[in-house]
Amino acid sequence: QKEVEQDPGPLSVPEGAIVSLNCTYSNSAFQYFMWYRQYSRKGPELLMYTYSSGNKEDGRFTAQVDKSSKYISLFIRDSQPSDSATYLCAMCTGFQKLVFGTGTRLLVSP
């Protein structure tokens, strides 16, 4: 079993929809949680960075962490075709070594 599980998708939604992306994990020592967006043939771009449990909002993006359930989510409101990309969750114990999910491919159609 992988330390971090993420549905690879693809997830197809119409423009304007609310998108929910999720990851589960098994290592209770993880304390720092990140979401990255990766366009084809590019490096991952950091979207959200959260510490421990709780919510964090940045524009159209909201990250949620539930450590009791070992479950993290990223919500994208008013999705746009430019949001079409692969979304990667990542987490670490605090010592730089990030453990990534496999990534969810999101397709937003006009």
Add this chain to the structure above:
Amino acid sequence: KAGVTQTPRYLIKTRGQQVTLSCSPISGHRSVSWYQQTPGQGLQFLFEYFSETQRNKGNFPGRFSGRQFSNSRSEMNVSTLELGDSALYLCASSLGGLAGENEQFFGPGTRLTVL
């Protein structure tokens, strides 16, 4: 502020050769981490350097090595290349000084093809 830069962007090598990849972190960042990304395994941690010292290491064979210079620039080397080493190699930089300073910012990657 300039982002993380990696050179070269593309490389083609043959089995048995060795390769050196370079990474320049964001100015002021002292931690550089290297990751391998493949379609089958996803993103996997190789190693991390902080102030010229390897601080963390992933589960890769000794053919994969790295170093960091006093200006925080880093190189990774792969010796005796195998077909399975074909991948996108990503470098990420962070402040890295404390446990919480680990927002990692990635470069565009070096795409290595081994023939």
